[in-house]
Amino acid sequence: MRITQSMLSNNSLRHLSESYKRMQTYQDQLNTGKKITKPSQDPVVAMKGIRYRTEVTETRQYLERNLSQVYSWVENSDTSLDKVGATLSRMRELTVQASNDTYEANQRRAISDEVSQLIEHVGTITNTKVNNQYIFNGTDTITQPYNSEEVFVDHADYGTFAPEDIAIGYDGESYFYDGAGLYVGKDDPSKTIAFDGTNFVDQAGAVLEEDETILMQKNMLPSNNESVEIEIMKGISLGVNIRPQDVFTPAFFGDMKVLLNKLESGESNEELSPFLSKLDRHMDAFVAERANIGAKYNRVEMIETRLSEQEVTATRVMSENEDIDAERVIIDMLSEETLLRATLSTSARIIQPTLMDFLR
Numbered sequence: 001m002r003i004t005q006s007m008l009s010n011n012s013l014r015h016l017s018e019s020y021k022r023m024q025t026y027q028d029q030l031n032t033g034k035k036i037t038k039p040s041q042d043p044v045v046a047m048k049g050i051r052y053r054t055e056v057t058e059t060r061q062y063l064e065r066n067l068s069q070v071y072s073w074v075e076n077s078d079t080s081l082d083k084v085g086a087t088l089s090r091m092r093e094l095t096v097q098a099s100n101d102t103y104e105a106n107q108r109r110a111i112s113d114e115v116s117q118l119i120e121h122v123g124t125i126t127n128t129k130v131n132n133q134y135i136f137n138g139t140d141t142i143t144q145p146y147n148s149e150e151v152f153v154d155h156a157d158y159g160t161f162a163p164e165d166i167a168i169g170y171d172g173e174s175y176f177y178d179g180a181g182l183y184v185g186k187d188d189p190s191k192t193i194a195f196d197g198t199n200f201v202d203q204a205g206a207v208l209e210e211d212e213t214i215l216m217q218k219n220m221l222p223s224n225n226e227s228v229e230i231e232i233m234k235g236i237s238l239g240v241n242i243r244p245q246d247v248f249t250p251a252f253f254g255d256m257k258v259l260l261n262k263l264e265s266g267e268s269n270e271e272l273s274p275f276l277s278k279l280d281r282h283m284d285a286f287v288a289e290r291a292n293i294g295a296k297y298n299r300v301e302m303i304e305t306r307l308s309e310q311e312v313t314a315t316r317v318m319s320e321n322e323d324i325d326a327e328r329v330i331i332d333m334l335s336e337e338t339l340l341r342a343t344l345s346t347s348a349r350i351i352q353p354t355l356m357d358f359l360r
Contacts, residue, residue, distance in 0.1 A: 012347035019340045026333035029324045036322075045321060052318035059311045062233060063304065070230050070300050073240035076130045078293045081247070084125050085286045091118050091256070092279045098263055099273050105266025112263035119256050123148040126222065126248050136244045138224030145244065151220035152257065155210050158195065167221065168193055168200070169214040169254015172278045176218075176250075186249070211261050214254035222248045232303050238296065247285050255282065 028037050039046035094115055098108045126146040128135055137145035153166065168175040168183050175183035175193050185191035192203045199207045222244030229237040255278045262271050 012343070015343055016340070016347065019336060019343055022336050023333065023340060026329055026336060029329050030326070030333070033324060033326075034322050035324055048321050049318065052314060052321055055314045056311065056318055058234060059307055059314055062231070063307050063311060066230055066232055067300060067304055067307070070232060070238060070240050072130055073135060073228070073230075074293055074297050074300065076128065077135055077240075077242055078290055078297070080125050080128045080135070081242070081286050081290050081293070084122055084247075085283055085290075087118050087122055087125075088279055088283045088286070091115055091259075092276060092283075094118075095259065095272055095275050095279065099269045099276070101269050108263050108266045108272075112260055115256075115260050115263055119260060120148065122256070126244075135241060136248060137222050138226040138241060138244065139228055140224040140226075141228075143224075145222035145224075146248070147217075147220040151216050151253065153215040153217060155200075155213070155215065158215060161217070163195075165218055167216050167218045167250040169216065169250035169252070169257070170208060170212065172251050172255060172281060174250040174252075174254075186245075186251075212258050214250070214257050216250050216253065221250065221253070232300065233307065236303075238300070240296070242289050242293065247282075247289050252282050252285075255279070 025041075029035060036042050036045055094111050097103065098111045103111075123146050126136055127144055133141035134143065134145055135141070137143055153161065158166065163181075163183075164177045164179065166177065166183075170193065173188060173191055174186040175191070176186060178184045181194060183193040190203070193200050193208065193213070195201075199210075200213050201207055225243050225245050227239035228241040230240050231237045255275065259272075259275045262275075
C-alpha cells in the first residue's frame with residue numbers, strides 16, 4: 001500500500017486534534033474542579049449528580065430551615081409554659097398568705113391586686129407570638145387565642161349567646177355544651193350543668209353559686225386544637241405545638257377568676273383553702289405538658305444528629321461522583337502535554353517540505 005503525503009498529514013492532524021481535545025478536557029476540569037461540564041460528556045455521572053445534589057439539598061433544607069422552625073416552636077412553648085408555672089407558683093404563695101386566719105379582709109383585698117396582675121400576665125403568655133404567629137391556638141396562628149376583656153360573660157347575658165358558644169368553668173372542671181341541653185365535664189362526663197331558665201344547676205339539681213360558675217365565650221379562649229405539622233425528615237412530620245385545651249382550659253381561667261373574686265370580697269380562710277389544691281392541679285397539668293415538649297425536643301435532637309450524618313455522607317458521595325482528583329488530572333495533563341509536543345515534533349519531521357519552504 002502506497003502511503004501518500006496527504007495521508008501522513010491527515011493522520012498527524014487527526015492525532016493533534018485528539019490531543020488538543022484531551023488537553024481542553026483537562027483544562028476544563030482544573031478550571032471547574034468538576035469531572036464534566038456538560039451532561040453529554042458522561043450521562044451516568046450527570047444523572048447520579050442530579051440525584052446526589054437533590055439529596056444534599058433536601059437534607060440541608062431540613063437542617064437549616066425545618067429544624068430551626070421546630071426548635072423555635074418547641075423552645076418558645078417550653079419557655080412560655082415555664083413562665084405560667086412560675087406565675088401559678090406565686091399565685092399559690094399569695095393564696096397561702098391570704099388563707100392565714102390572721103389576715104383581715106382589707107389585707108386579702110390588697111393581695112388581690114397582685115393576683116389580678118398575675119392573671120393578666122397569664123393572659124399575655126397565652127397570646128405569645130413567634131415570627132408573628134400565635135403558638136397557642138393550633139393551626140389558627142393568625143387569631144389571638146385569648147381575649148381577657150371579652151372572655152367572661154355575665155350570667156344575666158347568658159341568653160344573648162348560643163349555648164354552644166359558651167364554656168363553663170366550675171370547681172376545677174371545664175364544661176362544654178353537648179347539643180342536647182347539657183354542659184358536660186371535659187375530664188369527668190358524669191358531671192353536668194344545665195340552665196333551668198333562671199339558674200345553673202348540677203346533675204343533682206343543686207343550684208350553683210353565680211360567683212363560682214364562670215361563663216366564658218369559647219371563641220375568646222384557645223379553641224383550635226389541630227396539630228401544627230412540620231416535616232423533619234423525608235416522609236416524617238412532627239406536631240410542634242401543644243394542645244392548648246389541655247392547659248389553657250375554661251377551668252383554668254375560671255378558677256383564677258373565682259379566686260380573684262373571693263380575694264376582692266375578703267373571703268375567709270375556709271373559702272380560699274380549696275384553691276390551693278386547684279392551683280396544684282393546674283400546675284401539674286403545665287408540668288405534664290412541658291414533659292411532652294421535652295420528649296419532642298429530645299426526638300428533634302436525635303433527628304438533627306441523624307440528618308447531620310446524612311449530610312456528611314451525601315456530600316462525600318456527591319463529591320466522589322462530580323469532583324476531580326486534582327493531582328491525577330495535573331499528572332494526566334502534563335503527560336498529555338509531553339505527548340502533544342512529541343506529536344508536533346514528529347509531524348514536523350514526517351511532513352515533506354513544500355515548494356514554499358524552498359522559496360523562503
